[in-house]
Amino acid sequence: MKKILQIVCVALLLPLGTAWAQERTVTGRVTSAEDGSSLPGVNVVIKGTSVGTATDSEGRYSLSVPSSSSVLVFSFIGLRSQEVVVGDRSSLDISLALDATQLSEVVVTGYGVQARTEVTGAITSVSSKDFENLPLRNIDQALQGRAAGVNVVQSSGTPGAGISVNIRGTGSLTSSSQPLFVIDGVPINTGSYTAIGAGGQLTNALSDLNPNDIESFEVLKDAAAAAIYGSRAANGVVIITTKSGKAGRTKVDFNYYTGVETRQNDPVKKINGEEATILMREMVANRYPTLSAFGVTWASHSELAAWLFDGAAGAANSPGGFVAVTNNDGVREASIFDNPSTAPNTDWLDLIFRSGRISQYDVAFSGGSEKTNFRLSGTYFNQEGIMIGSGFERVTARLNLNNQVTDRLRFGANIGVSRSVAVRPQNDNNINGVLSTGVLYSSDIPVRRADGTYYKDPGSSTENPVAAGLEPFFESVSSRIIGSSYGEVDIAKGLKFRTELGIDFILFKDDRFQPTTTNTGAGSNGLGQSSSRTDLNWVWKNNITYDKTFGDHKLTALAGIEYQQSTFESLFAQATVFPGNTIRRLSAGAVKADASSGGSIWGIESYLTRVNYAFKGKYLLSGSVRVDGSSRFGEDKRYGVFPAASVGWRISDEPFMSSIAAISDLKLRASYGIAGNQEIGDFSSLALFGSGANYIGLGGLSPTQLGNAVLSWEQATTFNIGADIGLLKDRIYLAAEYFIKDNNELLQQLPLVGSSGFTGVTTNIGSIRNSGIELSLNTVNISNSNFRWSSNLNLTFIKNEVTELAGAPFAAGFASWVEEGQALGSFRGFRVDRIIQDATDQAEAVAQGQTAAQLGDIIFKDLNGDGTLNAADQEILGSAQPKFFGGLTNTFNYKNFDISLFFRFVYGNEIYNNTRAFSEGMNGVFGQTDGVLDRWTPENPSTTVPRAVYGDPNNNRRVSDRWLEDGSFLRLNNFQIGYTIPQEVLSKTRVLRSARIYASGQNLFTITKYSGFDPEVSTFNITNTSPGTDFLTYPQARAVTFGVNIGL
């Protein structure tokens, strides 16, 4: 918080007035009541005048006062103001106490700062105190469970992988529904830059940033708060403020933690080699009871199983039977099917999971003089990952610098550079994934042959899991610079001009090499791919602000012009036929199989204005308008107007409230406004012929998209009412919001019949409504000199509904379904009726069209009752949208000990467990999990698991409620216990300013009914339409870390 204050005070410092005659001078020093340190930048004003000064870097001030009855007001945002009568003193030392209440807080808003008391929009702040010392891989993780209305879903545990951040629900179908992130005024690039597929998990540009550089997040949720960002604010805005130095002695802060990550738990159990062997034979026997299969009669089911699953040739065997030609390698021989206990057994999951180190070193130097302050920091973060073939490393450095050139002129710059290296295994919907194959490789396959080469399942297309983890080289390196510089001048009293240039530059490079030991590389004699992407995003902002208080009126006005441009370049090349597996660079590949480059540019031109007005500090009014022109919009709709207005009433300041002592703060707020979403693709509005349709060595062109000249932004209209209620001197503080957010004009592919040659045209059509309640409750439960217990609870209820679609309902993901009147993320499929137990059941199944049904198969419900089971007999089975979610933090301080417990919870959502649809599908090729041990057999009829049958002719494993599971969970996200070395001990060292040691645990336990690896999962990474799907996704780790925080 202090660091924000630092920034704020720079902005609020007013130039001194000239000295008055016949005065005397009062001098003094202002210190912090908390630790006695000097407070620079405190405003000292003679009450009732505009005469005043500010304290210098040592907290000293000097001010001429007209008379002894003058009253000095010492104020510093975040501290409790003091008023002191000068009397006859010429020296006046003051200590200011921290204002522990919410009232004093300052929040960073778009293009300014505002006292929390005067805020009329819905803004949630998350301060560094909430997440410091946590082993965060990405900064967006810091928001998880901390801010009401913000649903942060870590889609997997893959190092460096994406995180979905939805503010107030998913508000788009096809465009991004992720918020705009703004760091120190620079809108930054987010999302994934990888160009080489690894399954579902993409990279995350936010993982380039160091969480320890961040002072605070402000989440702008409603239109009043966010619409000043115009065409990019429809999904909310997250403003990130980095730490800066403050005047005083140079401080050194060193933080270090290290620890171990492990699997959270062990919910997925595979069947062993013997069980797998029994199962395979049983599948074959059930499918081909007569032994007549593939045109011949087999000598036995074991022979047929050996032929099918061992990829072997068959031979006639007199008299009258076919047998598999054995390859005598001890795997899937007919003799092994006859004696399953002799089958090999490999515990693949045990082989691919591991425990991995996680550690971070972080050092920061900060300080400054009266005119200049700085903060320089550097970090190194390293995470090995809990799965073979994964890891993440990040080095960052940041310098923030502010300089006051003259009384009226200020310059400043901040720059952050980083390099992060992600090593990602393939996973999810990918037959070469590590976890994918770890689950779906059968346990009766050995890891290696006797000669050391990998054993590849002869009956399956999937990769050997160990080979998938250890053999490919796949590294993604992101190098990045985010920086800005500004100049600010006071033109006249209260009137300020600021110009600011910001850049965000990413160079993202992927390199992958698949050696001949992998399936992918075997055919092509090695496969090398290299991709490079750069994104240069610059913004130039020019703003004038005017602050004026006259009598009971306070006015803040802003006007600005802004340009932004983003230039994207890509390069991709692929080569095959390598001279061995040692040289990975494409230059070694004999065949340059692919080479392409691309580029794209978009730009925005903006005009913005905002006025905040307060009367007597209790009647609050705010309005803003932004006009954005974007190169992405169709030529007939190039400029969008995004207005917002809000009002607030601080009831607690009314005289009639003064008698109600229990209520320390009460404010009602309401807002309404419109924001846009310009994430629509750079040239979606144009009819285009694309390149790349080449043939016989000649370049070709082909129609790729239809044009839409009126294509424009998606539009979010938000109505918000809120209340801030403080009780018992704010020991209990509740912020409550109710909102209705309508996202209209959603971009969709207006579906066209495929016979037109196109499948759709991008069109603004479609609506989604998110409405909900957000509660955020802070309480100080116990507070005395030795012990303090405080709690923070946030709770969000959101109802999501698709209110308009361009065409017919459509499927997404594996089981997701988008339909008007339903929530995004709904699942649709068949419903299981029962297992067929007898001839009557079977006849019923056959009669409704399940012609292949046998005893032990599933009879599905004929939902529409037309007597035929077909696609129309599917219905909405559930939804990935939680009924509510939130977080609960309890913090305890006892003397020098501190303990915090952070729980996160999600309730009422469902997960489509597609992993289980494969690992319990019993259709032939895949390794299976222990659910299949309860499969139907004549001896085990009382079960919900159908029979095992090769090829699954009844399609028992179709999308049905069989694979839908309750995804609710309660997770102890973090537990931390720390001990701060007492000052009296530290002072003896003469070096240490502060020191704390702690132990921290992430994801220590999760209470859930979900049977998969992790209920917090999204195979499709960041997705609007198919969240909550689990398919072979890298689960999150449990981490136990130990750390120190040392101040010098």
Next chain:
Amino acid sequence: MKIRNLKYVFVFALAGVISSCNVLDQEPQASLAPSQVFTDASGVNAAIIGAYSAIQGGNYAGLRSWALLDLYSGNLRHTGTFPSFAQFQNRNILANNVEVSNMWNSVFDAINRANNLIRFVPDVNDAALNKDRAIAEAKFIRAFSYLTALTLWGGDNNGYTVAGAPGVPLRLTPTLTPADGAATPRVSFGEVRDAILNDLTQDMIDALPNRGTGGSLSAAGRASREAAIALKAKAQLIFGNYAEASTLALSIITGTGSDLAPSYASLYSTKNNAESLWELQFDAVDNNAIAFFFFGTAQGGRNELAIATNANFPHEAGDARASVNNPGASTTAKYTRITNGDDNVIMIRKAEMYLVAAEALVRENATNLPQALDLLNAVRSRAGLVDYNTADTAEFLTQLAADKRVELAFEGFPNHWVDLRRTGNAAALFANANLVRLPIPEREVLTADGIVEQNAGY
């Protein structure tokens, strides 16, 4: 000092306001507006190449449009992981099968690319452009694509030429605006047939060059006069116009077998054999995944498809084609270039014309049987088989079908599947005879909102 600074800042501000950086006018860097394409010969040529490229796709003749039907007909066996492939293997396809939907979209994408050419080429003024040939190539691509669509989705359960059998939507003009993309109903089989024959006119054939010789890439890669005649012969056989079919087929073969490649295996081991009339060209850069789908994992494939057992896909003893079609180890010798994925796909070759002519002759008139036997035996003899002889036309047709199945398996058109349907023999393979026609993609039916009718049974 102060004043100087102020000036400095105001200059900045003024610059900001006035200079008005133009960030709004941006143009795509790897695409063109349609108006920039059909302006000269090079643009038209690029659009023709683009239209062939559509046929190359993995959802079209680059794999699925024949491989999935070889799976459906029983020439292939599914050994992989795609449930959508398994539905073909199990002969139980659902209307939302993603492969069916992708095939449909790809075939019509090719048609739209051809329609663009046919619409705009006449307006191009460039002396370097041979407009007639350009339009003829586009019509060749369109006719082939409609024949593909018609044989997979159209027709009757018991044959193609049954009266009242449905076709597919017929689009002969390009989709240029979203309004052009509005759904149009399926027309009858006969209307699509007429459209195909309207494209394959003598004028069109005459506008095409003769098939090139030698191994140059374009020799067999693009539409030639011979390829167009062969395509028309093939189409006429399907349409039951046997006299036309036999005349056309005979017009481009010598009838003695001398124009067949000496070795069946060499058709695939070397590219662009003279026998090959139209062969989709692939190279290491413009490659396909066919071998990848066939090869086992240890060889770098994905083991998705394997050759059906000899019992289900029988070859006569001594048939040289057996070791090409099914050399063992699940893959076929027709697609072996897994390293670069550059196996060509033979779309039409002369041996097929022998068989088309033989069948058409017999169906036209039983007295043609001796000539037909000669034609069949020319093909059999290349496969190292003894001459077949019969006096019974029905027996002849059975034998011819068996030979044609073996001869043309896994090539760029689902010949065996289409023959099964054409001769009314497909339905017997199915518990539900309605499934012999692929479903119109569910997406298409839903999007068309009642205008495009689903095939019965889905």
